[in-house]
Amino acid sequence: MFRKLAKLLRDPVGVLSRRWMTMVERLRFAGGGDYRTADYWNYRHGKYGFDLRGVGDKSKSHEENVKLLEQGSRVFLAVCREAKIPFRRARVLDIGCGTGHFAEVLRNNGVKDYLGVDNVDTLFQGLHARLPGFRFEQVDIATQRLRGTYDLIAAMDVLQHIANEEKFAFALENIRSHLAPSGTVVISTHLGPYRREAFYFIRRPLEAFQKFFPGFAFSTPVAYADSFVFSLRRNQKRASAISSRR
Numbered sequence: 001m002f003r004k005l006a007k008l009l010r011d012p013v014g015v016l017s018r019r020w021m022t023m024v025e026r027l028r029f030a031g032g033g034d035y036r037t038a039d040y041w042n043y044r045h046g047k048y049g050f051d052l053r054g055v056g057d058k059s060k061s062h063e064e065n066v067k068l069l070e071q072g073s074r075v076f077l078a079v080c081r082e083a084k085i086p087f088r089r090a091r092v093l094d095i096g097c098g099t100g101h102f103a104e105v106l107r108n109n110g111v112k113d114y115l116g117v118d119n120v121d122t123l124f125q126g127l128h129a130r131l132p133g134f135r136f137e138q139v140d141i142a143t144q145r146l147r148g149t150y151d152l153i154a155a156m157d158v159l160q161h162i163a164n165e166e167k168f169a170f171a172l173e174n175i176r177s178h179l180a181p182s183g184t185v186v187i188s189t190h191l192g193p194y195r196r197e198a199f200y201f202i203r204r205p206l207e208a209f210q211k212f213f214p215g216f217a218f219s220t221p222v223a224y225a226d227s228f229v230f231s232l233r234r235n236q237k238r239a240s241a242i243s244s245r246r
Ligand SMILES: C[S@@+](CC[C@H](N)C(=O)[O-])C[C@H]1O[C@@H](n2cnc3c(N)ncnc32)[C@H](O)[C@@H]1O
Pocket: 037, 041, 054, 055, 056, 095, 096, 097, 098, 099, 100, 101, 102, 117, 118, 119, 120, 139, 140, 141, 142, 143, 155, 156, 157, 158, 161, 162
């Protein structure tokens, strides 16, 4: 409350014009407890391109968002290190790849086998040019089945943007069923008591994720900006039982 008031006093025109924009966007894209996901992200990526306000905090500048994402990369890498992810030989799926920030982090850390999926292909041309050898496909994780099996599935700041509970369940089952038996999922999301923060954004408690991954061990979430990063993997006994059945 105090933070919101301080922001309003510091930048009244900016705060009011963003409020106005959000209202217009809600009228354009939201309805029936959900929103037209592809139209919204197509609009947002079309408006900002590779400026990080497109995937980050619209109230901050591109440069401020760069700093936040750099912090996010450090936390992401620390969580991956703790989970002992073998980047060089891992089959990696990056869900909601956006501007390719985590694709670049993964490439710089030795990943060769990378597939980025996003529900819109607006930025794919630029991503192909910047990251030759990496693959990109248009997939809506909340409504379309994935293909393949992955050793690392990263879902960085995307699952909070699934604003419908049936779609959220579909997305998490989609992730679980395409994870290799000893694979790891790394998620970055806004954790906390369940709350619809905006028409395109829901904050959920950790239990909302745990429910879909019985028999998985979750790491302790680590904070970065307004998000938390955590990993999950099958308990070892269960993973070896699954691989011996294959
Ligand atoms: C907040 S941005 C995060 C981008 C990137 N992961 C990062 O952290 O820089 C969310 C991204 O997820 C994509 N997205 C939103 N809903 C999606 C869905 N249902 N399936 C796949 N991608 C989705 C958006 O187009 C956008 O690129």
